[in-house]
Amino acid sequence: MANRQDSHHHAHIVGWGMAVPDHVLTNGELTALVDTSDEWIRQRTGIAERHIAAEGETTSNLSLRAAQAALEVADLDPSHLDLIIVATVTPDHIFPATACLVQDALGAKKAAAFDLSAGCSGFVYSLSLAADLLAADRYRNALVIGAETLSRITDWTDRSTCVLFGDGAGAVVLQASYASGGILSSVLGADGSGGDLLILPAGGSAHPATAETVSNRQHFIQMQGQQVFRFATRIIAEASRQVLDQAGLKVEDVSLFVPHQANDRIIQAAARALGVSEDRVFSNLEHYGNTSAASIPIALCEAIEQGKVKRDDLIVCAGFGAGLTWAATAIRWSLPLPVPAPSRRMTVWRWLHYRWARYRSWWRRLWRKIDAHLFQILYDQDGRRKRRGRDV
Numbered sequence: 001m002a003n004r005q006d007s008h009h010h011a012h013i014v015g016w017g018m019a020v021p022d023h024v025l026t027n028g029e030l031t032a033l034v035d036t037s038d039e040w041i042r043q044r045t046g047i048a049e050r051h052i053a054a055e056g057e058t059t060s061n062l063s064l065r066a067a068q069a070a071l072e073v074a075d076l077d078p079s080h081l082d083l084i085i086v087a088t089v090t091p092d093h094i095f096p097a098t099a100c101l102v103q104d105a106l107g108a109k110k111a112a113a114f115d116l117s118a119g120c121s122g123f124v125y126s127l128s129l130a131a132d133l134l135a136a137d138r139y140r141n142a143l144v145i146g147a148e149t150l151s152r153i154t155d156w157t158d159r160s161t162c163v164l165f166g167d168g169a170g171a172v173v174l175q176a177s178y179a180s181g182g183i184l185s186s187v188l189g190a191d192g193s194g195g196d197l198l199i200l201p202a203g204g205s206a207h208p209a210t211a212e213t214v215s216n217r218q219h220f221i222q223m224q225g226q227q228v229f230r231f232a233t234r235i236i237a238e239a240s241r242q243v244l245d246q247a248g249l250k251v252e253d254v255s256l257f258v259p260h261q262a263n264d265r266i267i268q269a270a271a272r273a274l275g276v277s278e279d280r281v282f283s284n285l286e287h288y289g290n291t292s293a294a295s296i297p298i299a300l301c302e303a304i305e306q307g308k309v310k311r312d313d314l315i316v317c318a319g320f321g322a323g324l325t326w327a328a329t330a331i332r333w334s335l336p337l338p339v340p341a342p343s344r345r346m347t348v349w350r351w352l353h354y355r356w357a358r359y360r361s362w363w364r365r366l367w368r369k370i371d372a373h374l375f376q377i378l379y380d381q382d383g384r385r386k387r388r389g390r391d392v
């Protein structure tokens with residue numbers, strides 16, 4: 001039971017939040033860009049519309065909004081976060097990590113922060129990693145985000161890929177507690193021999209950006225759809241079964257199956273192979289398309305919002321994606337729902353904290369410049385303190 005005490009720590013989801021861009025691109029609107037139809041997209045994928053980031057809207061913006069919503073549900077002071085992981089294949093920059101931008105904007109001053117790249121499996125990879133660190137008593141509070149602006153790497157002239165993807169972010173706050181339940185088990189896997197099936201060919205060390213890579217459209221997603229499809233239908237069921245085995249549970253115990261939202265036909269085939277009935281499978285693909293690492297946390301948020309999650313439910317999340325990678329996790333939901341509204345005092349505190357974080361960031365940038373000037377005045381080129389008339 002969720003509130004039974006154990007002698008060691010377990011990681012529990014205590015907050016969740018999502019953010020998607022306001023702009024919605026419908027299938028109908030896509031027909032103006034490529035030779036496709038609403039009917040084909042709905043029939044072959046189940047997607048009707050997706051959210052697309054506006055100019056200036058980035059993976060870190062969306063992550064921040066989702067994170068703030070998750071911290072609100074958890075009613076947690078951002079400065080109590082110990083760890084921030086952003087799972088993404090569309091970071092703001094190759095470096096610094098998007099997680100560091102989020103850490104700065106949240107004013108999470110004691111948190112370690114890094115990005116994790118495992119394609120659409122990235123969120124479950126990150127959740128599993130964070131949960132293990134919490135269970136090992138390394139950290140108490142972790143923020144795990146899945147966030148993407150896939151529209152920035154989508155080839156809007158390629159009908160076989162551009163109809164599939166969307167932008168968004170989802171986040172959860174994980175907290176260590178002696179209460180049993182929470183993240184029960186995880187399965188992570190990879191098969192790099194399939195790396196070329198879903199790839200952003202250029203922009204890395206293999207093919208740095210040149211005029212040629214740009215004109216060859218190598219900075220956009222390239223995918224062998226049918227091969228990914230076959231891999232996905234097999235691996236989701238396999239990984240889900242393994243994760244249940246590890247937790248000593250059976251498919252019949254699953255209350256809700258939250259698979260990666262890539263294609264309704266993949267979701268249905270995987271559910272059939274696993275033997276989970278349709279009413280226990282969550283899908284919101286119709287409104288978001290495939291948001292890669294963001295798809296599972298967004299789906300989880302919506303499942304909770306729609307009252308599909310109850311205390312003590314067993315939830316299985318399973319993803320697959322570029323790498324090739326796959327990941328599944330079994331979660332015993334331990335929080336009574338709905339959660340009480342956060343305390344007004346803490347909401348005001350967080351509001352003030354975020355404003356302070358902006359000031360802190362500005363001040364630290366300014367101080368770095370002042371420091372550089374002072375350094376030039378006080379030290380020589382070798383970093384030795386200047387003394388009037390002589391060096392030390």
Ligand code: COA
Pocket residue numbers: 035036037040041044045120159160161163198223225226227228229232262263290292320321322
């Ligand atoms: N509109 C209309 N026709 C399209 C089209 C589109 N957007 N995209 C492809 N087609 C055409 C193809 O050109 C092909 O035409 P042809 O028979 O004249 O050559 C036909 O539709 C069938 O193409 P095919 O690739 O066999 O379609 P499919 O049923 O495999 O569906 C995907 C394509 C991409 C939807 C499907 O393979 C898929 O979802 N794969 C998995 C992708 C995925 O999940 N990626 C993310 C992993 S995280």
